[in-house]
Amino acid sequence: MTHSFFFANVLGSRARWAQRRNFTVLQAEFDGGRLFIETWAAWRADPERCERLHFVAVARPTTMDLPDVLPEQPTLSQLLINAWPMRVAGQHRLEFENGRVVLTLAIGELESMLQKIWLRADAFYLRLSHIDAKLAYVAKALARVAGDQATLCAEAHPELPRALEDAGFICDETPDAAYVSARFAPRWRVRRHEPPLALAIEDSQVQTLRDAIVIGAGLAGCAITERLASRGWRVSLIERHNDLARDASGNPAGVFHPIIWRDDSTAARLTRAGFLYALHRWSELERAGHNLGRSGQGLLQIADSTDDARAIASAIERFGLPPSYVVAVDEHEASRLAGQPVARAGWFFPQGGWISPAAICAAQCAVAGDLLTTRFGMEVARIKRENGTWTAFDSTGRALAEAPVVILANAGDAQRIAGLHGLPTRGVRGQLTLLDASPLDGLRVPIVGDGYAVPLGAHRTLTGATYDIDDINMRIQAAGHTENLERVAMMLPALAGFEPRSETLEGRVAFRSVTSDRMPMIGALADETTARANAARLSGAWPLDLPRAPGLYGAFAFGSRGLVWSTLAAELIAAQIEGEPWPVERELAEAIDPARFLLRALRHGEFT
Known part of the structure; x- marks a missing residue:
């Protein structure tokens, strides 16, 4: 298909995106990047272009080779090549032009991925090389995510017009058959649920300003601050402590x-998506000059166990995970990587490591710049919505901030402020x-398993961490030190028998929150009343189907995975607020809803 035909008949000479906040193109079968690059170039050249261009493409794993350099667009081609993701299943978010051009690659089989992605498409580009027998199915899948008057361009097929018309499309005559x-x-x-729309904000002036309140200045809150600010939102960040990243962060x-x-x-899929997106966003922060203290x-x-090592090695091979993502290693190779003997075989993540959570928080707030207002030393007791605006109050009834959007990113306190049924977090x-100066001094890389050990430099190793449900003791306990060292010794035998005096050991206590299913709480909160x-x-x-509290979102209960989940959580919430394509499959978003x-309480009849 000639792409000039696509531009003329789908984008309408680009006029359809003029002055729009967001415009989304869905390419139902990826062509190696040519159409994306040409659309990107057209966006660049148009002074009336949309504020953010989203291009979503479904790509089979077998088509995920590095794109070629287009002679007519060598610069953009190279930028795409430089950002090319690992070949693993799921959705990959690639961002260009400071986030104003976004390519989301949904890697998987077309029929499956069209049911999983969640977006509102303004334009479709359909290739037909492998879907002749499933035209009706594909047409209905496109209709599920089509925006009003969304346009479509496809290669001709004798059965395609009928399939499209049955799905709610109107076929137009074209000069070329x-x-x-x-x-x-x-x-x-034609559908039970409408595809995503931007949050409706009642006051047009407020809508123009795009104000939000974020409660909690740890990993979750700072990531949300950065993702909203990147879209032009002004954020009031409220934190009960006197600085960023004071609790587990x-x-x-x-x-x-x-x-x-x-x-x-x-x-596993959610953690993979979070890990890969975090790497992308951290790299962007580092390119901007921020030192995150990341190991390499x-x-x-x-x-x-030995059986576990065999099973995971088999899974890595079965899933076709690339060596740039993970490599199964035997005991000998694991010991070489660790720099000292290990107890068993395992698997190595070349892109994994350790990082400073506080440095991430500081960098994210720094790039938000003048769009961020911090309110430290203030504890939110309750929130209330009136006339389309949320207000956060302290315990004396004083208003701390107001905005049409509130995001609860304050870990264990979030469920109390939100009034969640059943108090699902603990x-x-x-x-x-x-x-200091321990048998782990020669450790080369972080070791995880039943516990973890992190080499922080010469004669300094961080180990942990205990996992004490519902324990509110803030004091460092000798038993906790013993537990940490014993669990690490089960992985690194050199530590066995090492008995430092507990009173000389340094430590730190922090509190996290978890749910019963160990999945985080990310997204729009329900209107429970x-x-x-x-x-x-x-x-x-x-x-x-559930009614949602307008403008109220949450990102909490990350447990011990705040580093991996927080950045993806922030992008998902920002996408939900803006009505943009979601960065993960809908079934994953529902698992963390x-x-x-x-919903389970309603299904079990607890309120009838």
Whole structure:
């Protein structure tokens, strides 16, 4: 297909994106990047272009070779090549032009991925090389995510016009019979749920200013601040402490890595998506001159048992995970990587490592610049929405900030402020142990497994961390140090028998929150009052059926995975607010939906 035909019939000579805040193109079968690059070039050249251009493309794993350099667009081609992702399944978010041009690659089979992506498309580009037998299925999948009057361009196929018309499209005549041009204008209701729209803000002046309140200045809150500011939002960041990153985000270092399980579970997929997106965003911060204290030699995970090592090695091969992502290693190779003997085989993450959470928070707030107002030393007691505006109050009733959007990123306190049914999160006490001049001095890379050990430099190793559910003791305990060292010794035998005096050990206690299913709470919060009033009708509801509290979102209950999940959480929430394509598949977003526990209660008839 000639791309000039696409521009003329789908983008309407680019006029359809003029003055728009967002414009989204969905390419149903990736062509190696040519159409994206040409669309990007057209966006660059148009002074009336949209504020943010989203280009979503479904790509089979077999088509994920590095793109070629287009002679007519060598600069943009090279930028795409430089940003090219690892060949692993899922969605990959690539950002250009300071985030104003976004390519989301959905890697997987077309029929499957079209059911998983969640967006509102303004234009479609459809190739037909592999879908002849499933035209009706594909047409309905496109209709599920089509915006009003969305336009479509496709290579001609004798059965395509009928399939499109049955799905709610109207086919237009084209001067060239080699192509089909259509627009989405259904004469009847064709879908149960509308695709994503930007949050409706009642006051037009407020809408122009785009104000938001973020409660909590740890990893979650600072990531949200940066992602909103990148879209022009002004953020009031409220923190009960007197600085950023004072709770668990204030630990001297944290490890980051994906997880590999015997099956490619929801948790494994979500952690993979979070890990890869975090690497991307951290690299952007580092390119901007911020030192995140990130290690660069990889991370080694030690298996819990010999059987576990064999099973994970088999899973890595079965899933086709590339060596740039993870490598199974035997005991000998693991010991070489660690710089000292290890107890068992395991697997190595070349892009994993350790990083300073506080440095990340500081960098994210720095790039937000003048769009950020920090309010330290203020504790939010409650929030209230009136006339389309949320207000945060302290315990004396004093108003701390107001805005049409509030994001709760304050860990264990979030469920209290939100008034969540059943109090689904619990507190977890974690104690760290810092070693000086120990048998772990020669450790080369972070080691994780049943505990972790992080080399912080000469004669300095961080170990941890205890996992004490509902323990509120803030004091460092000798038993916690003993537990940390014993668990690390099960992975690194050199530590066995090492008995430093507990009173000389340094440590730190911090508190996290977790849910019963160990998945985070990320996304729009439900309007629980309305849901309870309609409990009978909602007894068979799906997440998209639930009423939502307008402008209220949450990012909390990250447990020990704040580093891996926080940046992706921020991008998902920003996309939900703006009505942009989601950065993860809808089924993953539903697995972390803060309303999932309410949904289960409705299905079990707890309110009838």
